Amino acid sequence: MPMTPKQRMLNAYRGLPSDRPAVAPELWYYYPAKLLGVDMIRFAREVPFHLALKTAFEAFQCEGWGVAFAAIPNPDVTVTSREVWVDDDTLETHHVTRTPRGDLTSASRISRDEPSWTLERPIKDLARDLPAWECAAFGGEPEAMDVRHLVQAWTEVGESYLLEAWLGVPFFDVYAGAREGGFETGVIDMLTPELTPLLEALRERYIDRIVRTARVICERTPLESLCIGCSWSCNSLLGPTLWRRWDKPVIAAVADEVHRHGRLLHVHVHGRCAETVADFAELGIDCVCPFERPPGGDVAGLEGLQRAARLLEGRTTMNGNVHTVETLIRGTPADVRREVDEILAAFAGNPRVIVGTGDQVGRETPAENLAAMVEAVKRVAATAAV
Numbered sequence: 001m002p003m004t005p006k007q008r009m010l011n012a013y014r015g016l017p018s019d020r021p022a023v024a025p026e027l028w029y030y031y032p033a034k035l036l037g038v039d040m041i042r043f044a045r046e047v048p049f050h051l052a053l054k055t056a057f058e059a060f061q062c063e064g065w066g067v068a069f070a071a072i073p074n075p076d077v078t079v080t081s082r083e084v085w086v087d088d089d090t091l092e093t094h095h096v097t098r099t100p101r102g103d104l105t106s107a108s109r110i111s112r113d114e115p116s117w118t119l120e121r122p123i124k125d126l127a128r129d130l131p132a133w134e135c136a137a138f139g140g141e142p143e144a145m146d147v148r149h150l151v152q153a154w155t156e157v158g159e160s161y162l163l164e165a166w167l168g169v170p171f172f173d174v175y176a177g178a179r180e181g182g183f184e185t186g187v188i189d190m191l192t193p194e195l196t197p198l199l200e201a202l203r204e205r206y207i208d209r210i211v212r213t214a215r216v217i218c219e220r221t222p223l224e225s226l227c228i229g230c231s232w233s234c235n236s237l238l239g240p241t242l243w244r245r246w247d248k249p250v251i252a253a254v255a256d257e258v259h260r261h262g263r264l265l266h267v268h269v270h271g272r273c274a275e276t277v278a279d280f281a282e283l284g285i286d287c288v289c290p291f292e293r294p295p296g297g298d299v300a301g302l303e304g305l306q307r308a309a310r311l312l313e314g315r316t317t318m319n320g321n322v323h324t325v326e327t328l329i330r331g332t333p334a335d336v337r338r339e340v341d342e343i344l345a346a347f348a349g350n351p352r353v354i355v356g357t358g359d360q361v362g363r364e365t366p367a368e369n370l371a372a373m374v375e376a377v378k379r380v381a382a383t384a385a386v
Contacts, residue, residue, distance in 0.1 A: 236271030290320030
């Protein structure tokens with residue numbers, strides 16, 4: 001009997017052979033919304049994310065991964081929101097977060113064509129706003145988290161794809177994502193010696209929180225894998241030195257806790273990654289994606305893939321590498337098949353590979369290119385079995 005999509009993904013994460021390699025295009029927001037015929041505002045508000053992914057992966061008869069969320073209750077904090085339609089297609093939301101240590105303001109926009117983006121971040125004056133933000137962001141006890149939604153979503157997805165529990169993002173992204181000025185201000189803060197003790201202490205509290213969250217999920221849910229994402233925490237933006245300084249310890253602590261419970265850890269790293277591939281293996285991360293090709297990434301062609309395979313040392317699974325723009329959007333089915341062949345050749349005989357995409361698949365991607373990606377993996381597997 002053929003394996004299920006979820007079984008193929010789990011085997012790849014564990015380094016076990018399957019009946020064929022998993023092929024998992026990252027059908028995140030755009031393509032599920034396109035298939036369901038809804039705009040981004042309706043998608044965000046009305047469509048259960050895990051079920052939207054189920055629809056998309058089943059439509060292309062492929063493997064995949066997605067995440068489900070569980071919130072930590074914070075009874076000391078209240079948030080009020082006010083919505084304003086900027087135009088017929090754009091909705092702006094203003095938030096006031098009230099904490100025992102002060103109030104914070106923030107704002108975001110979402111349009112019918114694009115997922116939400118940030119307009120105003122809560123930490124403007126560090127001395128005034130950081131205590132309130134920490135109360136809002138790190139308050140509450142992970143042990144009080146209600147995990148029933150995670151279990152329900154996992155049950156509803158079944159064997160259609162690998163649903164993971166979302167843990168959040170590394171420390172830099174958590175902090176800089178809340179800091180007015182975003183990435184640039186976050187880097188300046190982390191390069192300012194006077195702020196180092198403050199930020200180191202804040203990171204240690206974040207490590208305690210994310211590890212405790214992982215522990216609760218492992219102890220109270222059947223989900224096999226947990227996921228850490230990223231915004232700016234990658235070689236392309238933060239660089240390997242700051243990543244190792246501020247974010248690698250977070251991932252190491254989570255990996256230790258997750259593995260202590262016999263679960264798996266998946267880390268999503270945008271952009272360039274070649275300089276830290278060996279770090280992924282050292283940390284024992286079970287799967288990393290998406291190993292992007294140039295110009296956004298630096299894992300290029302057969303040689304780049306072979307180097308990544310060597311550095312991963314059979315300890316970490318590679319997921320990704322089909323170019324989402326140059327190949328899937330602008331290319332032809334023949335271009336797609338060429339990149340799939342390179343991925344499978346570089347990892348020949350190595351079960352730690354998932355043929356995926358270099359990040360999210362755009363809505364303008366021709367369906368025939370996605371179909372070619374899936375069919376190419378199945379064709380190679382069928383040929384090998386003859």
